[in-house]
Every structure is written in structure tokens, then in C-alpha cells.
Amino acid sequence: MTDNIINKFVDAEILLDESAYKKIKNYNDSAYLVDSLIKHMTTSSPEMMVLTGKVVEDYLERTSPDILKTTYHNDSKSQMKLVPQDYDFQILKDASNKSYTNGEIRDLSSYFRSRYHKLRDLLTYKRELKDSTSIKEAMSRDDVVNIVGMVNDIRYTKNNHKLIEVEDETGSATVLIHNENHEVFEHAERIVKDEVIGVLGSRKGTLVMANEIVNPGVPRIDEKPMDFATVFISDIHIGSSTFLDGAFKRFIDWINGDFGDEQQREIANNVKYVVVAGDIVDGIGVYPHQDKELTIKDIHEQYEEAARYFGDIPNVKIVVAPGNHDASRLAEPQPAIPEDYAKGLYELKNLEFVSNPAMVSLDGIKVLIYHGRSFDDMAMTVKGMSHQQSDLIMKELLEKRHLAPIYGERTPLASEIEDHLVIEEIPDVLHTGHVHINSYKRHKGVHLINSGTFQSQTEFQKIYNIVPTCAQVPVINNGSFKMLDFS
């Protein structure tokens, strides 16, 4: 341990005196303190390179406990780069290294219970569901029904009324939504399997006649002041023969202030964060005969290539979540891209890896990052939804307070003991990708962003006539939305 502490400072070219050393050594999480001290010193006061006991004391007093909450994937190497800005970057929610499933049936059971309980807590917080009862109890009474249940099945009667089967731990009930009850019926058209809803109605025999369906929903949030710019990208697909390297280079040049008109350069100057919502590389073995469409057939080299691109972006904090093409497990939540595969990227000190989904705070702005696999299911199941308008899907998911409600279709879900896909906290920004088509919408104060792609139309997309929006990069600059074109 002793050597470790000293080595780290040596590596960072910082001298420390005896008293500083003692203070650090006696601190209960010394390794952590070392890292944050080094970071603090390299970012704030480049001229002072001797660390004294007093500095340590001041630092601890001034910053604790907040600054120490920030998580870093730091190793013994130091932060060589001098980053001019002071970031307040925090990972609020991350599923990496928290996979506690053994793949057994009880894990599956606890996964759905976790989902149900988290969402029920959100629902029963609402006025209209304060008095909700268990389904078993509701079905034994004759009067008003007020329940919270997970959707099992959705059917139609012969007369085209909707039947929704919901369940909780005590039992299940079939809810009938009359097609002349237009408002409710229209709402019910957007209900999908395995989401959790509140039902208000009355019991008629074995059926519940619904008067109202309640989503967990989101309240309108207040706008937060923002004096910096955040760039949102995804689906870069480095390694693919359809990766648009020229456009991506222009994008990097822009961030570095070497591309674009005056206004664009001004924005670039203001950029503090870049968020990547998955599919940074094209991966290998994602679909049959993928090797024929790859220019880099080695997954390690794909990430090395990515590291070369991202290594050219200094002075900006980069946050990377995995997508279905990345070298993480396929089932969601996907843990952060493993270091084994992305060594070069891990060596970049201004780059952070998070899970998919993950919630981060960028100077107090909460960004929920989700790659968007569940859009496939939503587009297939819900009338009027499509890959082209992922903003509508995002809005719906936000109202459902779940990123991937439908189980058993295209989106593989890991039977984690806790459901990490529930949207427990309302973000300021929901950032997604996957569909390769940009979209933007403001819903109740939340920015809904799909960041398109840096990959031109693939063979697969050609067959299905999917036209991607390439190299269109959304930016939130001082709180307002801008789209920049690098194509």
C-alpha cells in the first residue's frame, strides 16, 4: 500500500511530504483519496507540485464528502493530461459489476417482483391509486376496483373490445375496456405486455370494467440552467465497411475547434461532455455473415481504432455506454464494455464507461442513457409507432417509467434481482440510439434525443428500405437543442 501511494504521486509528477503521506495513509479510503487528490491537483493548480499535509487537510475539508462520491475507473497510472475544465461528473446509476443473477428461476421471479414493486410504489404515490388494493381483494368485493397490476396478456373480444389481463402477487384479473369509452380505449391501445398500470373501474362477474387506466407517468420538470454544451452521439460502428470515417473525423475536428463556421466553432468551444449511447464499434458475430461487411474483423482492434479516434478529443469528458454491437453481454442491463476488450479506450483519462442503461449527472444535468433495443419491440407492438419516430416511443417509455417493458420478444432481459430498467428518477435528458434515425422532442421538460448514426445505409437496411440519418449530431448548448451536420 505504501508503495502504491508514493508510486501514484511519482507517476503524476507530484512530490509529497511526510505529513501529507501520513494523512493520506490514515484516511480510510486512501486509494480513492489519492486518485481524487491527483485529479484535483492536476486540474486546478498546475504550478503547485509539492503536496503538503495542509493541502491534504484543506482538500478534505473543502470537498468531502461530495467529491469523493464520484466514481472513477482509475488504475495506478496518473492523469497526465491537464484538463482545463472542472467537471462535476457523477454516475448516479450504473448496473456494471452488479450482476447478481445466477440464471435461476428464483432470479427471474425476483426480477419481475422488483419491477412490480418499484413501479407500484410510483403508482400508489398518485392520488387516484392511494387506496388501491390487492387484486385478490378487489375481486372478492363487489364495488369499485382500484388495483395496480402487471400486464399479462392483451386480447380483443369478438366485438372488438379490449381485454387486458393484469396480475399481482395475489392473483390476476381481466380488465375489459369498452371500445366506446374512446379516451380510455385509445390510451389502452398503447398498453404493452409486462408494463405496470393502475386500473380504476368496477367489477362485473369475472371481469373488471375499466373507467380509467393510470400510467406511472412523469410530472413536468423545471428547466435547469446550463452554461455548457453536451454532444450526443451513438451507433458509430467503427470497424464496419459502412462506417463513415470522413464524417466522424470532421466531427472530431469540430469538437477540437478545427471545423465548421463561426457559430459552430463557438458551440464546439462550449462543449464539455460527449455522451455515446452504444454501438461504438460494429462488433463481431452480431448477425450471420457479418465478417463480410467488416473492414476490421478483430474486436480488440475495433476498440483500438475507436481509441485512436477518441484519443483525439482532449479536454472533453466522454461517457460511453454499450449497445447490442458492443462486447458486452447482450441481455439488458448490459454492463459497461469490459476492459479486456477496450484497453486503449480505458487508458483515456477523460473517458468514462457506464452500463446500458445508466444515469449520469453532467454538472447537475441528469442524463439517462439507453441504447434503445426495446424500440424494436415497441415499434412492432404499438399501433402508430415506428423506428422513424423514436421520440414517440421514448415519450411512451417515459410515461411507463420503464425502458424495456416487453419481455420475451426481441429485447433479451437478464433476470437480475433488481430491475435496472425502471426509470426511478426522472432525467433531464433521455438519450438513445439503435435505430440510426435522429429524433428530438421535448416532453414535460425532458429532452428526448435519438442521436442517429455514423454508419451509412447497410445491406440489411437497404432490403428493409430503412434510410438512416447519418452524421447528424444533436447538441444541447446552453439548454437549447441544436443539430449539426457532418455528412
Add this chain to the structure above:
Amino acid sequence: MGYFETLEEGTAKAYKVAEEARKKGHDIELEPEIPLAKNLAERVEGLVGPPGVAEKIKNMEDTMSREEVAFHVAKEIVTSDEVMKADPGNKDQFKIKEEAADQAVRTALSIITEGVVAAPLEGIARVSIKRNFDQTWYLAVYFTGPIRSAGGTASALAVLVTDYIRRSMGLDAYRPTDGEIERYVEEAELYESEVTNLQYSPSPDEVRTAAKNIPVEVTGEPTDQVEVSHRDLERVETNHLRGGALLAMVEGVIQKAPKVLKYAKMLDMDGWDWLDEFSKTKKVEKTEETDEESKEEETKIDDKYMRDIIGGRPVLAYPQTRGGFRLRYGRSRNTGLAAMGVHPATMEIVEFLAVGTQMKIERPGKGNCVVPCDTIDGPLVKLRNGDVVNVDSVEEARKIRSQVVEIIYLGDMLVAFGEFLRNNHPLLPAGWCQEWWIQLLENSDSYDEGQRPELDRYLQEGISAPLAFELSKKYQIPLHPDYTYFYHDVTRKDLNSLQSWLNQDIDDHNMEDSLILDPGPEKRILESLGVPHRVQEGKVVLAPDEAYTLLNTLTRPLDTEDNISTMAAVNQVSSVEIMAKAPTYLGGRVGRPEKTKERMMKPAPHALFPIGTNGGSRRNIIDAAKKGNITVDIARCKCTNPECGVGSMQAICPVCGARTVPSSSGKKRINLANLLRKAYKNSGVRKLDEIKGVQGMISEEKFPEPLEKGILRAKNGVYTFKDATIRHDSTDLPLTHFIPREIGVSPQKLREIGYTHDIHGDELNDPDQVVELRIQDLVISEACAEYLVRVSHFIDDLLKNFYEMEPFYQVKTKEDLVGHLAVGLAPHTSAGVLGRIIGFTKAAACYAHPYFHSAKRRNCDSDEDSVMLLMDALLNFSKVYLPSSRGGRMDAPLVLSSRIDPEEIDDESHNLDTMETLPLELYQKTLENVKPADVVDLVDNVKKRLGKDEQYRGLIYSHETSSIHQGPKICLYKTLPTMKEKVDEQIKLAERIRAVDQKGVVEGVLNSHFLPDMAGNIRAFARQKVRCTKCNKKYRRIPLSGECSCGGNLILSISKGSVMKYLDISKELANRYPIDPYLVQRIELLESGIHSLFESDRSKQSSLDVFL
């Protein structure tokens, strides 16, 4: 008495017994439920009706083609007075019209499919008269999944005939809305992405054109749980994929456009001209292709058969690769109809080929079944001691198998001309063989018939090398194939170094001695040339014949300057003409193993009697009876005796003994203990340990079988299928001639059943004579025979104890089965074919006449189907047991064809060659890659015999085989217990076969089997259903309560084991062989994905703690 009369008499006798038994009233019907049909017309009437249609069909058949008959019969049905007069405005009369249209489509489709296939019953849900938005009436046909069994052309014609019916009824054309048209476009794409590939992938515009122009609505039932985005269209009842409709439109109308157009024109139907567009584009493409094709035929490599390499199913030869199977034309008495001959020594050496094993091949078709033929060339192998030997017997193959280090040549594959004809594949250059050589000799100017005896003597005694050269010089013909080596497989330089090596000490060499040479790299050239030799005391020894041949062929160094082929260069120096020994190599891999096994449902019941979960997971009726009363979902039958009227669930009232009629079904409490006690008494059986029933009935009326049948089946160890018949399944193999000894039946017994003479017209006395097989006779596997013996015991027990009649079979040993009648029935069909058992094969297959297989609409590329004893089918089969679900009437004997008319069976068997020798001209034509249809005049086949007496006899073959079950009977795939061992052997074999690249095989297995399997299972694992261990109920998602509604335990439907199954073996392969790093990385990624799903980070962390 003639053959068919014998069969008819036997059938009549069986029906009589069955009728008497049925009259006793124990079964739901008082008569056997399988109507007899002598021909197509009767089968159609028996399968779909309407009554009397057989007569009409027969009257038309003389003057019209089958398709014309179909269209005319359909028209007659819908233009009867009653139908024409009916007013669509009136509800009842509307129904009359609709029903007539429905009947007409089914009858027509049944005629087109020869009254065998189940598609007319199961492939069409209904035909409806519907309204256009302008209030005009049109016709809609609702297809279902099983329309697939009809095939593309027939389903296309079903659409055309629906339109013909629409016109005949005076209805308007269907006018689709834009939404409906786009719905088809979407469905076609969705079907390919979500369900499976269509045989033909249409462009969206093609679908659009078809949907817009087909004058009837081609719609259907939902077949797959996939929703479309064009939802809630007013006239389309479902939002799910309509698989049947897509098959009819895409694989039918669009793919078969030229044929549809042909019939539309023939019948003067307008409104189909738009198909011209499709036919033209296809034709243009085709003619362009064919020009190219014939040019490129030799270089074009089709490795489709290798696209998926499956674990444990070895690749035997890469496409067109030296050392692969050599193409040899001809037919043996057990080949044809997609079965092809391989030397049994080859089968022994590779071990993965047994009699009846399927192979996926490069060409001329996609697949075949392997059967032994020992008059073609066997393999050439190299042994551990360096010897290179031709293996030409099974015994030798077994003896040396363990010493084989390399299989240099796999030997011949005997392919009938008919296979090329059926696949419309240009002929490929024939391998140089004796039957070709001898015809050249006979056609030589220097030959006259007086030399025949001398020639025959040579052929009998064998031809030495000096004699071979002498004959070639005398008659000016190429060198005999035995002394023709694979010169084209080596370079001229190779041959020159070989030539100088041979000549190093030649001066001392006496031409009658072996040539002894110092070892050197030239030995490898000898191996590649396919020259047998030995290694003795470190020296390479060439036998006199081989030495003589090489020295007289390679008389001086070859010309290496000019740009000529090795063959041309060899012919410049050789003293006689040298032919290309193997101008065509065929690639192939092992497919599905052969099979012969009793049909068992899972779990396998003895009786179709429902006991719910009362009998435990084994569904044991005895256990259930221990509970006394049980409640099950079962038929309710009411006594017809007005004074009794008691309700029961049997065909005979248990109170008064009168007949009952089923009224409904529902949950009912039955006293099973009591029923079982009575049934024991009735069946004369004291006590059994296990009689297996079913959990619930899946038939409409839920009428159960009498328990007595279950008791007697259990007693005799036989199991029932869903329709109450007992089946035995085998791979289909063709046979046109047999030898009494090989099928284990004495000439005397054979004479008794009508085989009086052999192939040469001599009286049958000797067990080694060759006899032509009658067209409905079967040579069943020994396993099948043993099972059928037990079935016959069951039938006799049933007749004696249950029906109280005389036993029928009284069979003691399997030999007693000879002469008894059986029914052959293929899946996807609904018509059984009458057959007669005449012998037994050790192979795991059922040998029968190609006509018999064709009558069931099967060929012999590993199709398998069932046989049952005729009396079992007549006594026990009942429609009442058939599942009520879609497809329930497939694979059920709804009619029985008692007589095979070669004209009325699938025309695939019409391509069967029937020649003793293929003509010389044909061999020469193969070198020009001509189309088989252009030289079909040179070949005698079944098609030319149709309608004549010769269609039944004289179907001779060109290559003898000494036994139809030589070589391995069980493919190595089936005897190796684990996948690891199968793959190990597969890879070892790949290492030995020269025509196979071992690394490619390893990569292939990973790429097309193990990796997709693992990836698929990981994906499936993360979206799996759960299942109750007690009641077997399935849940799409685990209920929040965590348990089944019955209180039982829930378990995962996809286990950890199935996800991990191939992980270790894949890693091991990746370690052992230098495979593509891309694959190595895919395995690593899958592994980390698997670990992430099955290993908790908590346990990883804690184990790390321990480590620190």
C-alpha cells in the same frame, strides 16, 4: 390369379373381418373408417368428395389432362341448378353458393394433387363470398399453413381454379384497397425476416403487382404470432402473418407464373396476362444464364451443401475436389428416385455412411440416400506402412480400417441419368469406366461378333496390363479404365519427375517382375495418380501390371513448354489413348442418419384414454385407477335406447348394452378403477404394471378408446399414434429387384405368394436368383418386422378377447408376416397405400418399389414414413380420435389406395432409368454438358412405358449389387453417445480424407452449428417461458406469485445446460486447431456473455477476496 387380384382378394378378406368386428359396436362407427379407392378418382371422392365425383372424373380422364379435369369438375360443382338459382341476398341460399365454391376448390386441388396430399383438406380453411366496397360480390380463399404440402404449382393452381370458379358463378373480381395490397408486401418481407425464407424472394413490386391483379382474394388464417403494421383492415380478419396465403401467392402464383399463365390461356381466362411480365423476366434471366451456364458448368462451384456443417455429420468431399466421389452413370436395383450407389467398402472406411444414410450433395440434386453397390469402384487408401491399396470388399475394408491414414479417393457414386433429368441439370462428364470401354470396343471397326467368346473370357478372367494395351492397339480404343490413372490430378512436371524416377534403374528391369524403387517425393505423385503400390523394407514396390502401365504410358518426358493440359501431354507420349479417369468429382456431406423405429408420441400412450395428471408424469392408467374416481375432460355419450337414456362415455351403454351417440364433451367424474377392472376381464389379461394413457384428448368430441385396447397394446409392448393406429417409421429406399437369400425368404415361400420366375424367365428355385419386385411389395427392416409381429399378436388378442372372433394373423416368427398386407402412409398426406410384406432387410430402412414411394409422394433422399398392418388400421383407426386442430387430418389414413397406377403417381418416378447398359452415345454426350432433356431419346425410362404393360415389368438396371444391405447398417453418428465424440470422429475423418480441408470443417462446425446454437440459446434464455412441473402449463412470463395456478413448481424452459452445451467443445476446438481468429473471438465473447448470465458478480467478488 394376377398380382393385383391377389392383393384385392387379401384386402377384401381383411375388410370382411374388420366389418364383422366393427359390427359388434365397441367402436364409435359400425364399419371400418377407411374407404377403399382403386384410383385417383375414388381417392378424391374419399378424401374431399362430393359423393359421385369419382364417376365424373373417370368420364373426363380419357379426353382431358388432369388439370383440365380439375377445372371442369370445379365448374360443374358450382354451376348445378341449385347453386345457380340461389340468391346471394338470402342467407341460406348464400350459404349454398359459398359451400359449393368451397367444395369445388377442394375437389379441384385434390385432383391436381393426385388425391394423396392433405392440402385440399387442411391447406384451405374456407372459401367465402365477400363484398367489394362497391357492393359487388367476389370470392376469397383462405389458405392455412398445410397448403405447403401441395407444393408451389398446386397451390398456384388452387388460386387459378378459385378464379375459374368465381367466373363460373358470375361473381365480380376482387378489388383490393391500397392498404390490402401493401399488407401483402409487408407480410412477404416480414415472413422472410421473422419466420423462414421463402423459396423465392419476391421484390416488393412483384408482390404489389400480384396482389393488385389476382382476381380473387388470397387470404388466410394467421399462422405465426407475428403482427403486421397494416392493421385492422376491414376485410382482413387477422393482424398476424397469413403464412398459407403467402405460400400460395409467392411460392405459388409468382414463382410458378409461366405455368399459371399456360393454364389460364388454355382455359381462356382473361385477367391473368399480367403474369406475362413475371414469366418473361424469369425466362430472359434464364436464357442468359443457360448460355453462361453450359460454358461455366465445369468451373462453377456450388457449395450450398457445405453452407451448414453440422456437428457429427462429416463433410466427405469438398465441391469438385480431387479425391471426392467420382461420377459414374447408371442404376443399380436399389438406386434411383434420389438414392445413389456408393461402394460398401467406402461406407465401411468412412463409417459415417450406412445403408440409407442421407447425404447433402453438390449435384445433380441437393440430397440423396446412400445405398451399397459393389460393382463400382471402391476407395483408394493409404495405410500406415505406406501401402496404397484399392479396397474392393467389405471384408478387406474392415480389416484395414484401423490402418488407414489417408483416403486418397473415395470411390464412385453411382448416379442415374434420371437424377439429372429430374433436376434439369446439364449432364456432367462421365467417369471412365468398363461399361463405356467395352462399348467402344464393340463398336470398333476391328471387332466382330466372332470375337465375343474371347472377349467374355477376358472379362471373366480379368485383363492384365499387357493385354489391356494389346486390346487398345488392336481395336484402337482408349486404355482400359483399370489401368487408367488420375493423370489430370497432377501437373506435367510431377509426371516428368515420376517418369525419371521410374526409369532410374530400368535397364535391369524385367517386365514380368515388380518394379522396386528407392523412396522419394515421387511416391506422393504415385499416390495422387491413384496407382496402388506397396512399401517393403523401405522400398517402394510397384506390381508388374502397374509398372508395365506406367512405363508404357509415360514413355518419355512430357511437353512442358506449350500451354496444354496434363491429359493432352500424356496422350502425346502414351502408346495408347488415355481417357480422363475422373472428369467429374462430386462433393457431399453426411446428412440425416438412416432410421427405423416404432412411432412413439411423447409420452407414448398405449391407449387414447384421458386421465389428466392422475397417472403421474408417466400417464399410468393403473396409478390413476388407484384413486378410484377421477375427473377428466371426456366425451358424453347418450344411450339410444329410449327407455334407458343413461349417459356414459363408451360406444355401448354400460347399463342396457344399446348403442350410444356422443352428445358433447366436458369435465366428468369417472370410476376408473371400475372401468379398468371390467376391461381386464374383457381382455383376458390378469394384471399389468403399466398401461399408459394420455393427459387429455385433443380430438373434437374427446371420445376415448376402449380401455381393453390399451391393455392389450401394453401386454404386447406396442404403442398407439394419435389416430389409434400403430406405426413403424423407416427411411424410404427404392428396390426394383431382389434376391431371395438377401431378404431372408425361401424360394418356396416366394412361389406361394406369386414369385414364380426370376429375371431371366427361369423358374424360381435357387435362393440366389434375381427376381423383379412387384410394385406394391415391401422389404421391411428386421426391427420393423419384429414390431409388426407384436402388433399382429395385439390384433389377434383383440379379435379373440375383445371382439370375440377368430384370430387373423397367427404369426409366430417374422417369416410368417410374408404375404400379409400393410399400409404405407407419409406425413403431409392423407391417403394410405396398400403394400405387401415379402421380405426383410438388415438395413435400417424400408425397401420398396419406386412406384410405392412415389404413390405416397415421397422420394428417396432421406424421406421417411410409416407402415402399419392393414388389419390394425381397419379395426382401430377412427376419425373421431383425430386432433381438432389445424393439420389434424394430415398423416392419417383417410382413404386407402388399393392399387398403384404408375400414371397417377408423382411423376418423379417416371424418370427412373430402365436400361441394362447406357448407350455409348450418352457417355459421349456427357462430355458436352448437354441438357438431359435433349438426349432423353437415348434412354429407356418409366415415362416411355406408361400405359403399357411394360410399366410393370422389365424395369432393368445397369449395375449389379450382390446384396442390398452390405456395409454398415448403423451410421457412426448414431452409435457415438456424445456430441464431443461425434465431432472428434468427424474431425479425424476430415484429417484422413484428401478431398476435405480439416480446418475448414472445424470452422464450418463452429460457424454453422455450435456458435449459432449457443448465440440462439443465450438469446432465448433471456426471453424464455417457464413451465409447471406438475401440470405442464406454460407461462410466457413467470407469474408474480412465483408459482403455477395449480400450485405446482415452475421451472425454466431453457436450461443453463442447453446454453452451455457446446461451449467447452467449441473452446477445445479453438485451442486445438489454427482456426480463424474471428471465430476464436466470437467464442470468447459468447463465453463472457454466458458467464455474465450465470455467475453472480457477488460470488466473483467473494472469490476474489479469498484469493487476496
